[in-house]
Amino acid sequence: MTTAPLLEARDLRVAFHLRRASDMPWTKPTLLHAVNGVNFDLMPGETLGIVGESGSGKSTLARALIQMVPATGKAIWQGKTDLLALSSREMLKYRADIQMVFQDPLASLNPRMTVGQIIAEPLKTHRKGIKPAEVKDRVKAMMDRVGLLPNQINRYPHEFSGGQCQRIGIARALIVEPKLLICDEPVSALDVSIQAQVINLLAELQRDLGLAMIFIAHDLSVVKHISDRVMVLYLGRTMELASSHDLYSAPQHPYTQALLSAVPIPDPQAERAKVVIPLAGDLPSPLKPPSGCVFRTRCPRAVDRCTNEVPVLQGNGHAVACHFPGTLQLAEIARATA
Numbered sequence: 001m002t003t004a005p006l007l008e009a010r011d012l013r014v015a016f017h018l019r020r021a022s023d024m025p026w027t028k029p030t031l032l033h034a035v036n037g038v039n040f041d042l043m044p045g046e047t048l049g050i051v052g053e054s055g056s057g058k059s060t061l062a063r064a065l066i067q068m069v070p071a072t073g074k075a076i077w078q079g080k081t082d083l084l085a086l087s088s089r090e091m092l093k094y095r096a097d098i099q100m101v102f103q104d105p106l107a108s109l110n111p112r113m114t115v116g117q118i119i120a121e122p123l124k125t126h127r128k129g130i131k132p133a134e135v136k137d138r139v140k141a142m143m144d145r146v147g148l149l150p151n152q153i154n155r156y157p158h159e160f161s162g163g164q165c166q167r168i169g170i171a172r173a174l175i176v177e178p179k180l181l182i183c184d185e186p187v188s189a190l191d192v193s194i195q196a197q198v199i200n201l202l203a204e205l206q207r208d209l210g211l212a213m214i215f216i217a218h219d220l221s222v223v224k225h226i227s228d229r230v231m232v233l234y235l236g237r238t239m240e241l242a243s244s245h246d247l248y249s250a251p252q253h254p255y256t257q258a259l260l261s262a263v264p265i266p267d268p269q270a271e272r273a274k275v276v277i278p279l280a281g282d283l284p285s286p287l288k289p290p291s292g293c294v295f296r297t298r299c300p301r302a303v304d305r306c307t308n309e310v311p312v313l314q315g316n317g318h319a320v321a322c323h324f325p326g327t328l329q330l331a332e333i334a335r336a337t338a
Contacts, residue, residue: 004079005041006180006212007065012038012073014057014064014236018287032286034060035071036236039313042180047206047213049227049244051220051259055283057236058216059103062182065214066098067091096126099173103185105165109157115168116153119143122176138175146171146201163194167201174205181206182214187222199226221263224248232256235286235294242318252318252325254299255279277333293323300333 013036017029035057042048050058064071067083075083083094099122102108109118119139123130140150146167157165166186173181183202187195203226206213217223223230223244230247232240232255240253251257258277265271280298284290290297296306301324313321 003043005076006044006046006078007042008074008076008079009038009040009042009065010074010076012061012064012071012075014060014069014071030287033289034236034286035064037073038231038233038236038238040231040238040241042212042214044179044212045206045210046229047215047227049223049230050214050216050233051218051223051230052233053218053283055235055286056233058218058233059184060236061233062100062184062214062216065182066095066100096122096176097179098182099176099178099180100182100184101166101169101173101186104189105162105169105186106157108169109165111157114154114156115143115148115160118157118168119171119175122172126176139171142171142175145205146174147197161194162190163198166190166198170198170201170205174209177209178211180212180214182216184216185218186215188217188219195222202226219263220248220259232259235284235289237294238313238319238321239295240318240320240322241313246318250327252320252327253295253322254301254328255295257328275333277328293321300328 014034016032016034018032019027019029023029038061040048050061052058060069063069065075065083067086067088071084073084077083077094081094083091086094116136116139119142120135123135123138140153143150143153148164148167148171157168160168186202187198190198199222202213205211215223215226227244229241229243231238232253234255240247240251240256247256248260251260254277258279261275261277265274277300284294284297292308293299293302293306293311296302299306305323309323311321311323313319
């Protein structure tokens, strides 16, 4: 029996209208395409990792799914409801099922509220009628589950470390028992040792609670250990989408190969022997993206076809948006470094 997707994103697009201070009232605003036609399915209990450089549209995509930014396209929830077509009032009933953990743990917590109040707030919003004694019991149980001491319930966020604040954010998101947890670079502001603790905690909670998860990061080594599938974004477009095993063992897009070559290897001998694929130049401005393939200005394999034709994301199981997918050869890498 085939399980239906929990979430289906179809032709998801986010565009911002930008105006400069010098623009006249009749001047047409400039369009910035932050997310440009992204498609994916998310199965129940699955983790989809989303990676890419800063400015690739990862966080904007996450925010679009829960209507934090306006978007077009479709985000079909449990095969029935298009979340993007709902009004703010209609969306309220789905917010308990879709919770988010943000990048900056301290900035995402209200400094005037105690830890107990912060974690209890979603319960009071989405589970109206629940008794205060039950709220307190559930908050303490959730604190214990995420590795916080229940006797810290009356403390304030500034009394905790960054890792502890992120655990508070995770507890707040999970207290209403969501079906989907969106993690927007939840460990990027933390020390490496704390990163591992938080990632292990999320993996454990996902197994215990049967959560689906969207895990956003720019560090591919972080995404590898927690994701079932990985989607690589570049200037708002999907470059590659595959299972974690396939993408890390046999990446097909030059951009994915370049990102993976930059990941440090713990073995010093292997680190010295690996071939690093350089990315020429900086990420182009999303206000003026390159024609054709948006990656062509930094790709060692680019030809005239890449300038004129937008590659289509295609492939069964392992999808790639590239006219010439496959492993880069040493001669191509040498041309990129010349």
